[in-house]
Amino acid sequence: xxxxxxxxxxxxxxxxxxxxxxxxxxxxxxxxxxxxxxxxxxxxxxxxxxxxxxxxxxxxxxxxxxxxxxxxxxxxxxxxxxxxxxx
Amino acid sequence: xxxxxxxxxxxxxxxxxxxxxxxxxxxxxxxxxxxxxxxxxxxxxxxxxxxxxxxxxxxxxxxxxxxxxxxxxxxxxxxxxxxxxxxxxxxxxxxxxxxxxxxxxxxxxxxxxxxxxxxxxxxxxxxxxx
Numbered sequence: 001x002x003x004x005x006x007x008x009x010x011x012x013x014x015x016x017x018x019x020x021x022x023x024x025x026x027x028x029x030x031x032x033x034x035x036x037x038x039x040x041x042x043x044x045x046x047x048x049x050x051x052x053x054x055x056x057x058x059x060x061x062x063x064x065x066x067x068x069x070x071x072x073x074x075x076x077x078x079x080x081x082x083x084x085x086x087x
Numbered sequence: 088x089x090x091x092x093x094x095x096x097x098x099x100x101x102x103x104x105x106x107x108x109x110x111x112x113x114x115x116x117x118x119x120x121x122x123x124x125x126x127x128x129x130x131x132x133x134x135x136x137x138x139x140x141x142x143x144x145x146x147x148x149x150x151x152x153x154x155x156x157x158x159x160x161x162x163x164x165x166x167x168x169x170x171x172x173x174x175x176x177x178x179x180x181x182x183x184x185x186x187x188x189x190x191x192x193x194x195x196x197x198x199x200x201x202x203x204x205x206x207x208x209x210x211x212x213x214x215x216x217x
Contacts, residue, residue, distance in 0.1 A: 081131075
């Protein structure tokens with residue numbers, strides 16, 4: 001049995017997520033473009049039209065949320081979002 | 088009268104959201120309604136304490152760059168959010184931070200508020216959604 005640490009799983013998920021995000025934003029014909037994508041243990045396990053559908057699938061595949069990742073594949077995560085100081 | 092309304096807190100508009108997850112009891116969070124937080128098409132509609140995101144089973148969605156009141160890279164989690172009065176029950180992206188404005192539990196950004204009609208609906212002491 002191969003034991004993979006949680007940190008390794010998180011890193012694998014994040015690396016794959018970055019690749020998918022880059023692909024979806026550069027190529028509108030990508031199967032991920034405009035979709036929500038679910039990852040578990042470093043692998044794609046769901047490509048769906050809604051965040052709810054992806055989370056449902058992730059729950060079936062991997063009950064530990066810390067080993068899961070989901071992303072809005074075409075979203076711009078790099079842009080700086082300004083938050084005013086409210087109080 | 089709107090379907091859901093809350094008394095202003097320190098003269099500021101708030102809404103109450105409910106976090107639900109595998110930990111059992113629901114958790115009610117009072118978040119400031121801030122139309123100045125982000126734009127309508129941002130990645131995330133809510134900002135909460137990261138501890139709440141983790142306790143309530145948030146699934147990591149990546150990181151966003153914030154500026155202004157927050158500076159740097161912050162994690163985004165998919166969280167199940169409910170507003171029972173509106174029958175709202177959906178997973179939404181939530182930014183997890185370590186500091187929240189005093190007196191509040193988080194920030195509802197424009198992207199969240201603009202999913203509803205929002206305002207005081209003629210009642211200056213209240214903020215409502217419908």
